[in-house]
Amino acid sequence: MPDYNGSETEKKWQARWKEQKLYETNLAQPARPKYYNVTMFPYPSGDALHVGHWYNYSPVDTWGRVMRMRGFEVFQPMGFDSFGLPAENYAIKTGVHPAETTRANIDKMKEQIAAIGGMFDLSLNVETSSPEYYKWTQWVFLQLYKKGLAYRKEAPVNWCPTDQTVLANEQVEDGKCERCKTEVVQKNLRQWFFAITKYADQLLDYEGLDWPEKTVLMQQHWIGRKEGINIDYKVKGKDMGVVVFTTRPETNFGATFVVISPEHAQVAALTTAEHKQAVDDYLKETKKKSELERQMTDRKKTGVFTGSYAINDLTGYEMPIYVADYVLMGFGTGIVVGVPGHDLRDFEFAEAMGNIEIIRVIKGPNGEMDAITKAEQVQEDEGEIINSEILNGLKPREAISKMMDYMESRGFGKRVVNFRLRDWLVSRQRYWGAPIPIINCEKCGEVPVPEKDLPVVHPHIEDYVPKGTSPLATSEAFVNTACPTCGGAAKREVDTMDTFVCSSWYFLRYPDAGNTEAAWDKKRVDTWMPVDMYIGGPEHACMHLLYARFIHRVMHDLGHVSAKEPFKKLVHQGMVTKDGAKMSKSRGNVVSPDSFVAKYGSDVFRMYLMFMGPFTEGGDWSDRGITGVARFVERFYRMMTQDEKQAAGAAPLRGVGEGMDGLVHQTVARASEAIDKMNFNVAIAALMELTNEALQKPLNGAQKEMIVRLIAPLAPHLAEEVWEKLGHKESVFNESWPKADPKFLVQTSVTYGVQVNGKLRGTVELAADASKEDALAAARAVENVAKYLEAGIVKEIFVPGKIIGFVVKA
RNA sequence: GCACUCGUGGCGGAAUGGUAGACGCGCACGGUUCAGAACCGUGUCCGCUUACGCGGGUGGAGGUUCAAGUCCUCUCGAGUGCACCA
Numbered sequence: 100m101p102d103y104n105g106s107e108t109e110k111k112w113q114a115r116w117k118e119q120k121l122y123e124t125n126l127a128q129p130a131r132p133k134y135y136n137v138t139m140f141p142y143p144s145g146d147a148l149h150v151g152h153w154y155n156y157s158p159v160d161t162w163g164r165v166m167r168m169r170g171f172e173v174f175q176p177m178g179f180d181s182f183g184l185p186a187e188n189y190a191i192k193t194g195v196h197p198a199e200t201t202r203a204n205i206d207k208m209k210e211q212i213a214a215i216g217g218m219f220d221l222s223l224n225v226e227t228s229s230p231e232y233y234k235w236t237q238w239v240f241l242q243l244y245k246k247g248l249a250y251r252k253e254a255p256v257n258w259c260p261t262d263q264t265v266l267a268n269e270q271v272e273d274g275k276c277e278r279c280k281t282e283v284v285q286k287n288l289r290q291w292f293f294a295i296t297k298y299a300d301q302l303l304d305y306e307g308l309d310w311p312e313k314t315v316l317m318q319q320h321w322i323g324r325k326e327g328i329n330i331d332y333k334v335k336g337k338d339m340g341v342v343v344f345t346t347r348p349e350t351n352f353g354a355t356f357v358v359i360s361p362e363h364a365q366v367a368a369l370t371t372a373e374h375k376q377a378v379d380d381y382l383k384e385t386k387k388k389s390e391l392e393r394q395m396t397d398r399k400k401t402g403v404f405t406g407s408y409a410i411n412d413l414t415g416y417e418m419p420i421y422v423a424d425y426v427l428m429g430f431g432t433g434i435v436v437g438v439p440g441h442d443l444r445d446f447e448f449a450e451a452m453g454n455i456e457i458i459r460v461i462k463g464p465n466g467e468m469d470a471i472t473k474a475e476q477v478q479e480d481e482g483e484i485i486n487s488e489i490l491n492g493l494k495p496r497e498a499i500s501k502m503m504d505y506m507e508s509r510g511f512g513k514r515v516v517n518f519r520l521r522d523w524l525v526s527r528q529r530y531w532g533a534p535i536p537i538i539n540c541e542k543c544g545e546v547p548v549p550e551k552d553l554p555v556v557h558p559h560i561e562d563y564v565p566k567g568t569s570p571l572a573t574s575e576a577f578v579n580t581a582c583p584t585c586g587g588a589a590k591r592e593v594d595t596m597d598t599f600v601c602s603s604w605y606f607l608r609y610p611d612a613g614n615t616e617a618a619w620d621k622k623r624v625d626t627w628m629p630v631d632m633y634i635g636g637p638e639h640a641c642m643h644l645l646y647a648r649f650i651h652r653v654m655h656d657l658g659h660v661s662a663k664e665p666f667k668k669l670v671h672q673g674m675v676t677k678d679g680a681k682m683s684k685s686r687g688n689v690v691s692p693d694s695f696v697a698k699y700g701s702d703v704f705r706m707y708l709m710f711m712g713p714f715t716e717g718g719d720w721s722d723r724g725i726t727g728v729a730r731f732v733e734r735f736y737r738m739m740t741q742d743e744k745q746a747a748g749a750a751p752l753r754g755v756g757e758g759m760d761g762l763v764h765q766t767v768a769r770a771s772e773a774i775d776k777m778n779f780n781v782a783i784a785a786l787m788e789l790t791n792e793a794l795q796k797p798l799n800g801a802q803k804e805m806i807v808r809l810i811a812p813l814a815p816h817l818a819e820e821v822w823e824k825l826g827h828k829e830s831v832f833n834e835s836w837p838k839a840d841p842k843f844l845v846q847t848s849v850t851y852g853v854q855v856n857g858k859l860r861g862t863v864e865l866a867a868d869a870s871k872e873d874a875l876a877a878a879r880a881v882e883n884v885a886k887y888l889e890a891g892i893v894k895e896i897f898v899p900g901k902i903i904g905f906v907v908k909a
Numbered sequence: 910g911c912a913c914u915c916g917u918g919g920c921g922g923a924a925u926g927g928u929a930g931a932c933g934c935g936c937a938c939g940g941u942u943c944a945g946a947a948c949c950g951u952g953u954c955c956g957c958u959u960a961c962g963c964g965g966g967u968g969g970a971g972g973u974u975c976a977a978g979u980c981c982u983c984u985c986g987a988g989u990g991c992a993c994c995a
Contacts, residue, residue, distance in 0.1 A: 313990090316913075344995065347995080444995075447993095710921090719922095724921065780923085784932035852927075904976065
């Protein structure tokens with residue numbers, strides 16, 4: 100009996116699939132119901148595919164194959180996120196131009212993906228750094244621009260004074276440049292933004308989406324919708340006011356101070372001559388600190404008095420106004436009202452300042468009013484309002500809206516909704532990205548590049564190491580151009596786009612990747628969108644997945660796509676570890692797939708990755724563990740190719756196939772169910788059990804065919820080989836997904852556990868349709884059970900198919 | 910600090926509230942072999958017992974239930990996310 104030769108067999112089938120164009124999708128007009136199966140595309144770094152990619156792609160392919168066998172026309176494309184920092188950094192490190200390294204890496208990765216033997220369509224050439232693609236990324240930018248969703252404003256960046264370059268947050272370590280260790284400073288640049296905040300409310304609508312609850316929760320928090328009220332306070336002795344935002348106005352009778360953010364424009368006007376020096380010093384101190392440092396100072400509150408007072412209309416209280424860096428300019432109004440009796444940060448600030456009065460307006464559940472010595476006692480959600488005139492006796496939650504009504508009716512304030520989400524900064528002062536399609540003309544100002552002139556070709560520049568401005572600025576041929584409006588001399592925008600822009604629409608390009616007339620044909624995209632299954636890492640929960648939803652909704656509003664949401668079902672894969680630790684180059688524990696694929700074949704490798712643990716939870720790689728799956732493949736092949744005479748034991752216990760129908764159908768049912776839940780490990784375990792059994796009691800032809808179809812999505816090459824050996828000419832992937840026949844799932848007998856006072860005391864085998872009386876009688880008769888029943892039965896339990904139980908006197 | 914997820918043999922992990930440890934790795938013994946590898950078979954939670962069995966057992970402490978790995982409360986530990994969001 101010949102052994103199964105994985106590598107040989109896999110080559111043979113991969114060639115045959117290609118030749119027969121087995122996985123080609125009819126994109127214009129799917130013959131069967133469509134199924135759009137997408138995995139987050141990789142960026143081609145210099146390190147090629149690692150185990151993590153395989154861990155991700157194998158189940159994606161398995162899932163796609165299952166859906167194909169379930170009668171869907173499956174579209175399973177793959178592209179490359181080839182602009183961006185990793186490629187640029189790799190190029191800087193190696194001294195080879197990013198265009199070259201990117202090309203080489205994509206080719207290498209394509210080879211590797213082909214070696215998986217998946218249904219992935221690599222022929223689409225969706226590569227974000229190619230002009231055929233970024234032409235349309237620029238088009239997307241212009242759509243947003245036209246809608247007023249792309250705009251410019253000043254914004255701070257991390258700046259390294261030594262390298263004269265802008266740093267991404269991830270290039271800053273402890274406030275220092277990761278390369279030269281120079282202190283990083285903040286610098287303001289005029290930059291491009293997408294107004295994602297205009298879609299904040301819409302993005303909170305997750306209707307119809309089958310997403311992990313956790314991801315939705317994270318996005319909701321990221322968007323951070325807060326309903327509150329902007330309260331207007333007059334400033335004592337000045338012809339001005341300050342506006343504060345609060346969500347808890349019901350505590351306003353306890354407000355004793357106001358804090359303004361150091362960046363706020365009103366600081367100067369509020370500062371009196373007497374306090375100018377102190378405030379100026381404080382502002383100078385703050386400016387020195389980078390954003391990171393300000394965050395690191397953690398809880399120690401600092402601040403200075405401006406000399407001005409805001410008047411609380413409710414009480415007439417004159418609230419001193421302070422400048423303090425714990426108040427953020429970017430949220431609310433940049434000014435906060437301090438209620439030290441009932442807000443932890445306000446309490447800490449009051450303590451730090453020393454001379455701020457603390458008034459309590461909520462009686463805690465314990466009623467302890469005087470003991471405000473500890474911070475924990477400050478924040479109260481429960482309790483009863485006191486010292487607050489109109490609100491006295493109310494619960495804080497009820498008091499909120501009453502207070503808002505009251506303030507609005509008196510003109511003290513106005514209800515507002517604020518979001519934590521900020522607009523998306525999309526410009527980068529980097530080389531390896533899509534140029535922003537804008538021209539700056541002295542006469543006409545900011546002019547969008549006409550769509551007919553796209554793409555704005557990314558210039559080839561030899562010195563692409565980042566300088567003060569974008570490297571694109573060094574190419575005169577690129578920068579100098581004619582104004583599309585007046586025809587006069589003008590300069591191109593030199594910033595490039597954040598790669599998240601490129602990756603926020605690629606799934607719209609796949610179905611119509613060759614289109615040179617438009618980013619996509621609406622009809623074509625409507626045929627395939629939304630993505631039915633989107634699989635990728637959980638680290639993209641807030642950025643990529645939110646940006647993609649935003650862009651997609653904008654495209655929807657502009658009438659370019661019909662679906663509202665891009666991703667119907669979302670699944671995150673877990674992480675592969677080695678000896679419990681995250682794989683990383685610095686630890687030196689990175690497992691490369693290639694050698695294992697060469698040794699065991701792709702089927703074994705991918706099945707082991709799926710067998711390691713539940714897909715969504717990840718697993719720990721073990722060089723030894725893979726041998727278990729390798730053995731299983733051998734055994735499976737043997738089981739499938741043996742006839743009754745070759746059964747491993749002596750003569751088969753029963754005739755070929757006889758009696759195995761139950762197990763076969765049960766295995767189909769169990770494995771299908773497990774695969775639906777993405778618990779591939781359990782599905783494989785079920786197949787192993789069946790194989791162990793079937794080596795002793797051979798299967799008949801029909802049973803074998805059922806099992807081959809079942810294993811096909813998990814081990815496609817192996818399945819094809821066996822399918823052919825069983826006498827078939829057509830691919831097994833043109834067959835349907837096996838369905839368990841309920842007739843064979845009906846058990847004729849059940850082994851019941853018998854519990855006495857919750858402890859297992861014996862088992863009894865009964866007919867599946869045994870009556871309660873018969874079951875209890877049989878259970879009582881079990882010798883070991885009987886002796887415990889002597890104490891006297893209090894209660895009898897019979898759960899059909901599950902358990903028999905007795906409760907006896909203690 | 911806050912939020913979420915997860916704690917089950919030597920290891921990876923199974924288990925719609927119903928016989929905990931499926932399946933695999935490893936290990937032990939036996940077979941096959943000149944020998945080894947590979948392969949095949951048997952065993953493998955812990956303690957006591959020749960055995961039938963008995964007792965304990967899913968990070969820890971309580972609770973609900975005839976019955977808890979699973980549900981609830983507290984607690985300890987690990988991982989992930991967010992970082993003063995008023």
